[in-house]
Amino acid sequence: MSIWAEPNPEAARPGEWAAPDFFSRRLSRESRFWRLLWMMILPPEGSRIIPTPAGYALILVALGLGTAAYNTASNILFMALSLLLSSLILSGFLSWLNFKGMRWRLNLPSHFRVGEKADLQIELRNTKHMLPTYNICFHVRTERLRKKEKVFLDARLNAGDSRRLGWIFRPQKRGVDTIIVSGLESQFPFGFLRKIVGGGIKRPVTVFPARIEYQFKPPSGHHADRRGEISRRPGAGAELINIRRYQEGDPQRLVHWKASARLRRLMVRQMAEENRDGYLVFVETPSSLWQEGEQFEKLCSFAGSLAEDLFRQGSLIGYAINDEPVSPVRRLHDMQTFLRELATLRLVDHYKPSPEITGYNLITFRPGAGGSVSAYVSGNPVGTAS
Numbered sequence: 001m002s003i004w005a006e007p008n009p010e011a012a013r014p015g016e017w018a019a020p021d022f023f024s025r026r027l028s029r030e031s032r033f034w035r036l037l038w039m040m041i042l043p044p045e046g047s048r049i050i051p052t053p054a055g056y057a058l059i060l061v062a063l064g065l066g067t068a069a070y071n072t073a074s075n076i077l078f079m080a081l082s083l084l085l086s087s088l089i090l091s092g093f094l095s096w097l098n099f100k101g102m103r104w105r106l107n108l109p110s111h112f113r114v115g116e117k118a119d120l121q122i123e124l125r126n127t128k129h130m131l132p133t134y135n136i137c138f139h140v141r142t143e144r145l146r147k148k149e150k151v152f153l154d155a156r157l158n159a160g161d162s163r164r165l166g167w168i169f170r171p172q173k174r175g176v177d178t179i180i181v182s183g184l185e186s187q188f189p190f191g192f193l194r195k196i197v198g199g200g201i202k203r204p205v206t207v208f209p210a211r212i213e214y215q216f217k218p219p220s221g222h223h224a225d226r227r228g229e230i231s232r233r234p235g236a237g238a239e240l241i242n243i244r245r246y247q248e249g250d251p252q253r254l255v256h257w258k259a260s261a262r263l264r265r266l267m268v269r270q271m272a273e274e275n276r277d278g279y280l281v282f283v284e285t286p287s288s289l290w291q292e293g294e295q296f297e298k299l300c301s302f303a304g305s306l307a308e309d310l311f312r313q314g315s316l317i318g319y320a321i322n323d324e325p326v327s328p329v330r331r332l333h334d335m336q337t338f339l340r341e342l343a344t345l346r347l348v349d350h351y352k353p354s355p356e357i358t359g360y361n362l363i364t365f366r367p368g369a370g371g372s373v374s375a376y377v378s379g380n381p382v383g384t385a386s
């Protein structure tokens with residue numbers, strides 16, 4: 001993939017390496033030379049060459065020397081002018097060698113949450129056989145936050161080595177955002193010119209709602225309608241009901257080592273749980289009840305925080321949003337799916353709740369006084385987030 005030729009940045013999917021491949025392999029050696037020379041004179045779209053303050057001073061000195069050499073016909077002045085101009089040409093050639101053979105990709109954490117730090121990493125690799133790479137940086141930003149930040153390679157990268165460059169990102173709003181790495185920049189070797197390689201990588205990310213403090217105290221006797229009902233759902237009981245492939249979030253104590261060795265992949269035991277208590281989180285967002293703003297954001301955060309805590313306690317059966325069917329929550333992936341839906345939750349005009357939500361210890365939410373959000377179980381107030 002040629003970033004120098006400004007390809008579609010979205011073509012760099014997760015796990016793929018991007019590279020400033022200056023030349024097409026189909027071109028002959030002579031054609032490659034003339035292409036490099038032309039790109040030094042007229043860089044492609046997205047690529048720029050900008051003089052630094054030292055570069056502007058060099059240009060002014062070159063203009064002065066050129067004028068003086070022409071007026072005086074002095075060979076010494078012409079030689080000095082040639083030396084200055086040749087340094088610019090040499091700078092372009094060495095910067096090409098500096099960029100050549102570089103590969104990079106963007107590694108993202110498993111999830112993003114409003115207000116929490118996320119450590120993004122740019123994995124950089126030098127595939128050259130002999131020459132190291134010096135003094136490069138990446139331009140990193142998000143689609144919502146237009147301000148660019150620079151991530152620097154603070155030491156030389158030897159041939160064949162790789163390094164991870166970190167960038168701390170703290171999202172401020174839930175929803176879908178895009179991480180943009182806009183390419184490489186370098187002032188190597190003399191610092192006269194800033195060379196910026198066009199192209200880059202775009203990676204969409206989903207930002208979960210922020211965790212907030214809340215109060216939750218279910219009333220006594222609210223499980224009466226479910227007492228005595230035994231649910232054979234996956235849990236931490238003693239009865240084995242299935243053996244399945246390992247999934248992210250499964251505890252290591254459930255790994256079935258004999259089955260894993262036989263099948264040559266990690267397998268876990270799925271146990272039945274005698275579950276007499278459980279909740280279904282039901283989130284409704286009619287425009288007649290809620291309005292876009294701080295209270296609606298608090299609803300998303302309250303529902304997500306409460307569901308997470310119930311999941312850790314083993315008390316979350318599932319969730320439902322507006323007219324969507326009930327989605328069971330059995331593992332961490334299901335919990336993250338709920339948070340992902342909360343991240344993109346919007347107001348709706350009309351909806352019809354699914355008939356599946358009856359018969360559960362149903363948690364619902366309503367606007368409270370002073371911008372707070374109240375939670376209810378079977379119509380009884382049980383908590384609030386203020």
